[in-house]
Amino acid sequence: MMAGSNGTAAQPIDLAALMPKVAHRLLGEPNGRLSRGSRLRFGSKGSMEIDIEGGWFADHEADVRGGVLDLIRHREHCDKAGAFRWLEAQGLKQESRPTQSQRRAPVVSAGNTFYDYCDEDGATLFRVERRGKDAVPPFLQHGPDGRGGFHTARGCMQGVRRVAYRLPELAAADPNEIVFVCEGEKDADRLTSAGLVATTNPGGAGKFTADLAAPLQGRRVIALQDNDEAGAKHVAAVLAALNGVAAETASLLLPGLPPKGDVSDWLANGGSAFDLKALAEKALHKPIDTFPIADLTAWAQLEPEPKRFAMTGVIPEGEVTLFTGPGGTNKSTFGLQLCACSAAARPMLGVDVQAGPALYVTAEDEDRENHWRLRKIASAIGTTLNGLAGKLSVVSLRGRLNNELATFDAEGRLRPAPAFALLRETIKAAAAKLIVLDNVGHLYIGNENDRGQVTAFVNLLYQLCRELGVTIVLIAHPNKAGDSYSGSTAWLNAVRSQIVLARPEDGMDHDARVLTLGKANYARPDQQLAFRWHDFALVRDEDLTPDRRAEVAAIARDNGDDAVFLRCLAERTRQRRNVSERSGRxxxxxxxxxxxxxxxxxxxxxxxxxxxxxxxxxxxxxxxWRGDDRKPVFGLREIGVKGAGNAAGNGAETRCAYAGNATAETQETHTPLLRKGTGAAFQGSAPAPDDGEIVWESQEIGDE
Structure with a gap:
C-alpha cells in the first residue's frame, strides 16, 4: 500500500480501537435501552452486539462473530481486501510517509513515491522508495530506524522480515481469485485499484524468492511479464519459486505491449480488468501439449490418397530426399535442371515433374557458372531464361560465411542458425515448392558420425517441409570408403528417400549416367534412369538427333576401346613385359x-x-626400365603414369593435365576433347569433377 503524504511515519494499525467508529458508520446509533457500558446493542431487538473496548461483534440472529474486519465483511459483503479498502475510503486507516530528514538527499521529495510492505496484520515492516528513472539507484529500501521511523542506512534491512507486497490484502482475498504477480509496486497498486488481487516482491525483477511464495500456497497465480528481457527472467523466477506451492501457475505476456511495456501501459491503452482476467483464465487453462494424435473417426470418412511425387517415382512430395553420388557425376547439373523442369512444367529426362516455382541454392558455384549452365539447360528442355524468370529462383552462397543452417551446443542440442531463418524467408519470397540444397557439406557443420545430430538436422529440414509444404532435395557426397553417403547411416535412417547418381559400371562411356533409388519407401527400389551429360545439360539418347546419337555412340565406343587399351598396357607394365607399336611379336x-x-x-x-x-x-x-644386363628396355607407356619409367631411365614421374590409366582409382571423369577427325564434333563433352576447371599437378579434384 502506498504511504501517505503527511510527513509522519506509519504506525501499526490497531483495528480493535477502530470498532466504535466502524460500528457507528455501519450500524448507526445503538439501542440505548438494551446497551450496557462498552457493550452496545443495535436493532429493535438488540440482536447485533458490539463490544467497543474488546473490539468484537456478535450477530446473534445470523450467528456470525468476529473482529473489526469481520464486521466490515459481514455488513459490506466483501472480502478482507475489500474491508481494508473500506477503511481507507472512510479515512480510518492510518497512512504515513517518511519525513524529509529521513529521505536520501538530494532527491526532491515531491518526485518520490513510498510503498509500505506490511505483515499480515497491517504493521509496516519496511518501505521501498521509488526515486525516478534518472536517480541512481532508482529504488531504495528503508528499514526500521529503531525510533518508530524508517531510514536507508547501511544494514538497515538486516534482520528485517521480507514479505510480499500487499500481504494483508493477499491473505484476506478469496482463495479462488487469481493472484497477479507483477514486476513492481506501481503495477500491483494499479491492479488492486481495479478490483484485482495483486502483489510483487521487493528488490526488483528476478528477486521473487521461495519465502515470498508461502502466502500463495494453493492459489491460482499469473506471473505478468513486462515486455523486455528482464521481464522474461522475472516470470521465470516467479514460476520457479511457485513450483510445488501454487495450485496453478502460468506466465502472461499481454498482447500489444510496447517495448519495455507493462500491465499499467496495457490498461492505459484500453485494456480492462475484465479482459485481463479473461486472458489469465485462458493462460491457466491452456491445454497440455501432446504429440498430435490422428483422428481415426475423420479418417473413416475420407478416402486415403497415394503418395504424390515431385518427380514421378523418384522424388516423393513433401519429403527430404538425399541425393548422393561420386564427384564429377553432375549432381549440381541434375539439381539445377530438375528445378528448371519444375519451373517450366517440362519433364525431367522423360519423367513427369510436378510443375511449380522452384528454388536452387548452391554453395558450390558462383552466378557466372550458374548463368552458363542454366542457359544450356533451358535450351535442352525447350525453354529460355525469360521463360524461367519469376518461376525459378537461383541463389549462390559461394564465398558467403556462416552458411550453416544450425549449430550444436556442448550437449549436442541443435540450435537453428541465422541462415535457417534466411532460407525460410527466401522460400516464402520465392513461393517455391521444390527446393534443391547444394550441398550438405556447406549447410551442416555437425558430426556426420553422430546419429543424434544428423537426425536433428534432417528433422530441421522436415520442419520446412511441414510448415511451408515444400519438397527438399539435399545433395551430399559419398564418403571415402565409397558408400553412397558420407558419415553414419543416420543420413539414410533419417530420410524416407535417397537417389544415387553414378556412371554405368562398365565405365566405357564417360558421359553416360545412371540414376538409381538408394532408398525408396514410396517407390520400387529397382527403378533406374539412364541418360548422359551433353553440352552442359543432361539428356536421354533418344532426345538426340540420329546423327548426334550416332556420333555420341561412336565417341563412347572409342573411349571404351581406349580404356581397354590402357588397361592392358597397365597390366603389361606391371608385369615388366614391354609391348611395341612396331610390327612383330x-x-x-x-x-x-x-x-x-x-x-x-x-x-x-x-x-x-x-x-x-x-x-x-x-x-x-x-x-x-633397365634389363638384367643393364641395357635399356624400350616400349609403350602411358604418359604420366607413376612407375612407367621415362626417357632418362630413372623412373621419375611425368604428369600432364589429362593423364590417367584404366584403373578404377585414376580413370578419367570425363570424355576428353578429341582432335579434329577423331569424332569430337558435337559441342564438347562432360567437364572434369570441378565442372570445367583443368586439374594441374597435385591440385585436388573437386566434387560436384
Missing part, C-alpha cells in the same frame, strides 16, 4: 587382343585405339 594390339583385360576386343579396334592415343598425346614410346 610384341605389337601391342596383337598382344592385347589375347589378354582377358581386352574383353574380346579385336586387333583392328585396338590398332585404331593405339593410333588415337598416340595422336592425343596419351601414350609414347620411351625407355621403360
Amino acid at each position: 610384341n605389337l601391342a594390339p596383337v598382344v592385347f587382343a589375347k589378354m582377358p583385360e581386352a574383353k574380346g576386343l579385336g586387333k583392328e579396334r585396338l590398332e585404331r585405339s593405339m593410333d588415337r592415343l598416340f595422336r592425343t598425346g596419351r601414350i609414347e614410346r620411351a625407355e621403360l
Whole structure:
C-alpha cells in the first residue's frame, strides 16, 4: 500500500480501537435501552452486539462473530481486501510517509513515491522508495530506524522480515481469485485499484524468492511479464519459486505491449480488468501439449490418397530426399535442371515433374557458372531464361560465411542458425515448392558420425517441409570408403528417400549416367534412369538427333576401346613385359587382343585405339626400365603414369593435365576433347569433377 503524504511515519494499525467508529458508520446509533457500558446493542431487538473496548461483534440472529474486519465483511459483503479498502475510503486507516530528514538527499521529495510492505496484520515492516528513472539507484529500501521511523542506512534491512507486497490484502482475498504477480509496486497498486488481487516482491525483477511464495500456497497465480528481457527472467523466477506451492501457475505476456511495456501501459491503452482476467483464465487453462494424435473417426470418412511425387517415382512430395553420388557425376547439373523442369512444367529426362516455382541454392558455384549452365539447360528442355524468370529462383552462397543452417551446443542440442531463418524467408519470397540444397557439406557443420545430430538436422529440414509444404532435395557426397553417403547411416535412417547418381559400371562411356533409388519407401527400389551429360545439360539418347546419337555412340565406343587399351598396357607394365607399336611379336594390339583385360576386343579396334592415343598425346614410346644386363628396355607407356619409367631411365614421374590409366582409382571423369577427325564434333563433352576447371599437378579434384 502506498504511504501517505503527511510527513509522519506509519504506525501499526490497531483495528480493535477502530470498532466504535466502524460500528457507528455501519450500524448507526445503538439501542440505548438494551446497551450496557462498552457493550452496545443495535436493532429493535438488540440482536447485533458490539463490544467497543474488546473490539468484537456478535450477530446473534445470523450467528456470525468476529473482529473489526469481520464486521466490515459481514455488513459490506466483501472480502478482507475489500474491508481494508473500506477503511481507507472512510479515512480510518492510518497512512504515513517518511519525513524529509529521513529521505536520501538530494532527491526532491515531491518526485518520490513510498510503498509500505506490511505483515499480515497491517504493521509496516519496511518501505521501498521509488526515486525516478534518472536517480541512481532508482529504488531504495528503508528499514526500521529503531525510533518508530524508517531510514536507508547501511544494514538497515538486516534482520528485517521480507514479505510480499500487499500481504494483508493477499491473505484476506478469496482463495479462488487469481493472484497477479507483477514486476513492481506501481503495477500491483494499479491492479488492486481495479478490483484485482495483486502483489510483487521487493528488490526488483528476478528477486521473487521461495519465502515470498508461502502466502500463495494453493492459489491460482499469473506471473505478468513486462515486455523486455528482464521481464522474461522475472516470470521465470516467479514460476520457479511457485513450483510445488501454487495450485496453478502460468506466465502472461499481454498482447500489444510496447517495448519495455507493462500491465499499467496495457490498461492505459484500453485494456480492462475484465479482459485481463479473461486472458489469465485462458493462460491457466491452456491445454497440455501432446504429440498430435490422428483422428481415426475423420479418417473413416475420407478416402486415403497415394503418395504424390515431385518427380514421378523418384522424388516423393513433401519429403527430404538425399541425393548422393561420386564427384564429377553432375549432381549440381541434375539439381539445377530438375528445378528448371519444375519451373517450366517440362519433364525431367522423360519423367513427369510436378510443375511449380522452384528454388536452387548452391554453395558450390558462383552466378557466372550458374548463368552458363542454366542457359544450356533451358535450351535442352525447350525453354529460355525469360521463360524461367519469376518461376525459378537461383541463389549462390559461394564465398558467403556462416552458411550453416544450425549449430550444436556442448550437449549436442541443435540450435537453428541465422541462415535457417534466411532460407525460410527466401522460400516464402520465392513461393517455391521444390527446393534443391547444394550441398550438405556447406549447410551442416555437425558430426556426420553422430546419429543424434544428423537426425536433428534432417528433422530441421522436415520442419520446412511441414510448415511451408515444400519438397527438399539435399545433395551430399559419398564418403571415402565409397558408400553412397558420407558419415553414419543416420543420413539414410533419417530420410524416407535417397537417389544415387553414378556412371554405368562398365565405365566405357564417360558421359553416360545412371540414376538409381538408394532408398525408396514410396517407390520400387529397382527403378533406374539412364541418360548422359551433353553440352552442359543432361539428356536421354533418344532426345538426340540420329546423327548426334550416332556420333555420341561412336565417341563412347572409342573411349571404351581406349580404356581397354590402357588397361592392358597397365597390366603389361606391371608385369615388366614391354609391348611395341612396331610390327612383330610384341605389337601391342596383337598382344592385347589375347589378354582377358581386352574383353574380346579385336586387333583392328585396338590398332585404331593405339593410333588415337598416340595422336592425343596419351601414350609414347620411351625407355621403360633397365634389363638384367643393364641395357635399356624400350616400349609403350602411358604418359604420366607413376612407375612407367621415362626417357632418362630413372623412373621419375611425368604428369600432364589429362593423364590417367584404366584403373578404377585414376580413370578419367570425363570424355576428353578429341582432335579434329577423331569424332569430337558435337559441342564438347562432360567437364572434369570441378565442372570445367583443368586439374594441374597435385591440385585436388573437386566434387560436384
